[in-house]
Amino acid sequence: MDLKRKVVVVGGGPAGIMAAGKAAEKGCDVLLLEKNDRLGRKILISGKGRCNITNDTDIEGLIENIPGNGNFLYSAFYNFSNHDLIRFFNERGLETKVERGGRVFPVSDRSRDVVDTLKKYLKECGVSVRYGASVKNVSTNDGKVEGVVLENGEFIKADRVVLATGGASYPGTGSTGDGYRIAQRLGHTVVDLKPSLVPLVTREKWVKDLQGLTLKNVAIKITDLDGRKIYDDFGEMLFTHFGVSGPVILSASRHILDYNYRNVKLTIDLKPALDENRLDERIQRDFASFSNKHFKNSLGELLPRKLIPVIINLSGIDPDKPVNQVTREERKRLSRLLKGLELAIVGSRPLSEAIVTAGGVSTDEINPSTMESKLVKGLFFAGEIIDVDGYTGGYNLTIAFSTGCLAGINC
Numbered sequence: 001m002d003l004k005r006k007v008v009v010v011g012g013g014p015a016g017i018m019a020a021g022k023a024a025e026k027g028c029d030v031l032l033l034e035k036n037d038r039l040g041r042k043i044l045i046s047g048k049g050r051c052n053i054t055n056d057t058d059i060e061g062l063i064e065n066i067p068g069n070g071n072f073l074y075s076a077f078y079n080f081s082n083h084d085l086i087r088f089f090n091e092r093g094l095e096t097k098v099e100r101g102g103r104v105f106p107v108s109d110r111s112r113d114v115v116d117t118l119k120k121y122l123k124e125c126g127v128s129v130r131y132g133a134s135v136k137n138v139s140t141n142d143g144k145v146e147g148v149v150l151e152n153g154e155f156i157k158a159d160r161v162v163l164a165t166g167g168a169s170y171p172g173t174g175s176t177g178d179g180y181r182i183a184q185r186l187g188h189t190v191v192d193l194k195p196s197l198v199p200l201v202t203r204e205k206w207v208k209d210l211q212g213l214t215l216k217n218v219a220i221k222i223t224d225l226d227g228r229k230i231y232d233d234f235g236e237m238l239f240t241h242f243g244v245s246g247p248v249i250l251s252a253s254r255h256i257l258d259y260n261y262r263n264v265k266l267t268i269d270l271k272p273a274l275d276e277n278r279l280d281e282r283i284q285r286d287f288a289s290f291s292n293k294h295f296k297n298s299l300g301e302l303l304p305r306k307l308i309p310v311i312i313n314l315s316g317i318d319p320d321k322p323v324n325q326v327t328r329e330e331r332k333r334l335s336r337l338l339k340g341l342e343l344a345i346v347g348s349r350p351l352s353e354a355i356v357t358a359g360g361v362s363t364d365e366i367n368p369s370t371m372e373s374k375l376v377k378g379l380f381f382a383g384e385i386i387d388v389d390g391y392t393g394g395y396n397l398t399i400a401f402s403t404g405c406l407a408g409i410n411c
Helices: 014-025 041-049 059-064 070-079 082-091 111-125 178-185 205-210 247-255 276-289 305-315 328-339 395-409
Strands: 006-010 029-034 096-098 103-106 128-131 135-141 144-150 155-157 160-163 190-196 200-202 214-224 229-239 243-245 264-269 341-348 356-361 379-381
Touching: 006 014, 006 144, 014 029, 014 111, 014 160, 014 395, 041 111, 059 070, 070 395, 082 096, 082 103, 082 395, 103 111, 135 178, 144 160, 160 178, 160 395, 178 190, 178 356, 190 247, 200 247, 205 305, 214 247, 229 247, 243 247, 243 341, 276 328, 305 328, 379 395
Parallel strands: 006 029, 006 160, 029 128, 160 379
Antiparallel strands: 096 103, 135 144, 144 155, 190 356, 200 243, 200 341, 214 229, 214 264, 229 243, 264 341
């Protein structure tokens, strides 16, 4: 073992931190360069500030939930699995818990505790961390890494370099696509970058009236223009001023990436626990209770207050019509609307607002067993910079930690 081997890791997110720590555990002299004034800024905002660390599934379950080149990650996951990751944190005093869908969170519900645990790990391993250090390029000689050049012109010698600069989403956290530009200058192919796990834009303007409304326990379905099902899900969603968001929508967005987020239809079942007949019976009971009221005042037990005016308008039923005069056909039309509220998807929010970047450094040019570049000796990649991406549920952080670990131990 060469104790003097110098490793420079570029990027202080989950992938970079893990790569730096693992390389240091091997006895390498490791310098972690972070352009921000702190580590793990994206970790801090993940999971709404709670940090969904990973998912409590098996390795096949991980791969199934990574539509973006999941098979590339078998070696990374077998080397350092999601359960290895959970043990990593537990052994360092961070207790974890499993929630719906296998999502793993810190018991404290504080992403800050995750970052603090990682910082402590780096310190224990003897990793040097330098803040405010923005890397301009990786210097090579005869096809081999020889160091990095900072934006200020400073050269830092290195035998190994790990690029863990993240993607191009949430640029406020420092993920501004720097690593892609560096990789391209070194001859690597960067697959087109697209937003993944991103809020969707609808044609219907009435969504503005529902801004801020969260719907829980709804079923959604995405279909193409010919009615073929692309995706379905059950859970929580949110209306915004431009369209829809929330967990089930973010997951759905990945499935329609290849459609460029257009020419697909979103159908929301507001009452998935009831079929159309049972829902009609429920409506009849409500109407009987409010028999002396107008239609517009009869839906308070059935729907959130904010949603009622929209549903009334879409139903085509006169809002001032007495409930006892609503016809059977009108009632059936209301049931069908509640079971199938339709929205036309016409686009997505920009890459800067996506949780994850789809695309990145081509996996064809990276050794999946080591994360080393096939083009430049001594250059490694880890995390979101690689053309891999998963659904919500802790999969993307698992990718980052596992690829970071594999890169680190092979430096």
